[in-house]
Amino acid sequence: MSKQVDRVMAQYGVTTEKALIRAVRDEYTRETGERFTLRDAELMLDGMYEAEYQRIAGGAYVCDYHSDSMGWDACADRPCAETDDRPAIERYGTPEHEAWLIEMEAGE
Numbered sequence: 001m002s003k004q005v006d007r008v009m010a011q012y013g014v015t016t017e018k019a020l021i022r023a024v025r026d027e028y029t030r031e032t033g034e035r036f037t038l039r040d041a042e043l044m045l046d047g048m049y050e051a052e053y054q055r056i057a058g059g060a061y062v063c064d065y066h067s068d069s070m071g072w073d074a075c076a077d078r079p080c081a082e083t084d085d086r087p088a089i090e091r092y093g094t095p096e097h098e099a100w101l102i103e104m105e106a107g108e
Contacts, residue, residue, distance in 0.1 A: 022038070024044050025037065028044060
């Protein structure tokens with residue numbers, strides 16, 4: 001499975017996609033009071049996967065530092081901010097990126 005699927009599954013505490021679809025359906029039914037179907041949940045998951053892909057691609061999980069207390073293994077699956085040469089505006093979660101998002105939303 002892809003990283004985005006794995007991360008969404010971990011958020012819901014499930015290990016299979018079927019269980020994930022049911023968990024999403026149940027959550028949205030509970031939150032909205034409306035009856036969501038499994039198909040509705042699959043469509044919601046598509047959006048969740050895309051959002052997670054964007055967070056991964058944008059650097060949301062980039063390790064900001066390596067400290068002795070954290071250990072090198074803690075960031076083994078994430079690029080280090082020291083080696084990420086993208087402009088700050090392109091890295092998810094930076095103040096520059098957040099300001100850009102606000103500007104884009106205001107223009108819609």
